[in-house]
Amino acid sequence: MPNLLILGGTTEANALVKSVAEQGIPATYSYAGRVDSPRPQPVPTRVGGFGGAEGLARYIREHGISHIVDATHPFAAQMSSNAVEACITTATPLAALTRPAWVAQQGDDWQHVSDIEGAVDALSGPARRVFLAVGRMHLLDFAAQPQHHYLLRLVDEPETVPLPNRDILVSRGPFTVEDDRALMLRHGTQLVVSKNAGGTGARAKLDAARALGLPVLMIDRPVMPQRTELTNVAQVLDWLAHT
Ligand SMILES: NC(=O)c1ccc[n+]([C@@H]2O[C@H](COP(=O)([O-])OP(=O)(O)OC[C@H]3O[C@@H](n4cnc5c(N)ncnc54)[C@H](OP(=O)(O)O)[C@@H]3O)[C@@H](O)[C@H]2O)c1
Structure with missing residues (x-):
């Protein structure tokens, strides 16, 4: 059974955690702690920074995390690069749940x-x-x-x-x-x-x-380190089942 850590704080992370909970996959949802009262989630939550990439690596080991899904905001570049580093250090599979950037359409200025x-x-x-x-x-x-x-x-x-x-x-x-x-x-x-x-x-x-x-x-978005990028919840569930 996986033991998933979801780096959250987004609409997309909320959608993912709902499906994960429905499937009975053990998971923890992590908030940075930027807002006063974060939304309750259907899995255990934790709040606050890990203490850089090293702190996250320690957290992964101490909590037996098997997979990480980085579903943070596309501008949360520090967290995302820490996740890449910590997952390399601990050989933990990492996927980012990303969303395509908005593109101007006719009538946009x-x-x-x-x-x-x-x-x-x-x-x-x-x-x-x-x-x-x-x-x-x-x-x-x-x-x-x-x-x-x-x-x-x-x-x-x-x-x-x-x-x-x-x-x-x-x-x-x-x-x-x-x-x-x-x-x-x-x-x-x-x-x-x-x-x-x-x-x-x-x-x-x-x-x-x-x-x-x-x-x-x-x-425009900051550049992110190279990582597995998935664009919807179904892809993440499939990745979890096969990685
Ligand atoms: N940036 C935006 O425009 C934006 C918009 C909407 C929502 N958010 C959400 O707000 C949160 C913070 O975004 P940010 O841009 O300030 O991030 P950031 O600059 O990349 O992260 C700064 C530090 O905050 C901690 N952190 C960030 N996200 C975390 C998470 N999900 N769980 C635990 N610690 C986290 C980490 O601290 P340590 O190094 O101590 O681990 C990280 O190094 C994220 O959850 C993000 O999804 C951001």
Whole structure:
């Protein structure tokens, strides 16, 4: 019987753990601990960092982990590279549950930047009303462009926000196109800043931006180390059964 560790924190990880639990596969779901009250899961959960690749390798040995599925967000590059390293060290099979990046379609007006720093640079210029949909981790970077009015949508009420002009909406996805369209209209949004997360959970804002003819500043994904990449839950279950 496998003993699976799922590195989670995403809609995709939630879908995987549901199927794993239904099949009775022993598993643990790992959260980084970034949000105040993580969703309950149908398998035991653990919360918090492992202590780098070494800490994860130790965890694997101490808990008899047989397989790891890295279902973290495509921008969680540190965790993903730690997982690759720890799995090499401990000879543990690793697969990533990934989602294809979003691709612009007809009617989209996207400007691509390669990282957060690129997005901050691209925001130099006159004040605009910006829907900054990048999560709370990088807000400080955007303090370098304080002239804009920012709309922030965050999972938890933040303690401090380093942006002088902002509206904060505390809400947890997934979101609908209709709601995001209404939100942007209500806030007079002129530009959307988004990470290229892929998947369905956060896609609505892009469809809403297209419908409203709004430009999007799209932050491309960080490069990930080489690893087995699977794109749906069925593939992961098959990999688990055969690896
Ligand atoms: N980055 C995003 O835009 C984004 C969006 C939505 C959800 N998330 C989720 O939020 C979490 C953190 O993302 P991040 O971008 O801050 O990651 P990151 O920069 O790659 O990770 C930083 C550190 O956080 C710990 N960590 C990250 N994910 C973990 C997990 N699932 N379980 C245990 N420890 C974890 C690890 O600490 P140690 O080195 O101590 O092990 C890791 O080295 C992930 O679960 C990710 O799926 C991220």
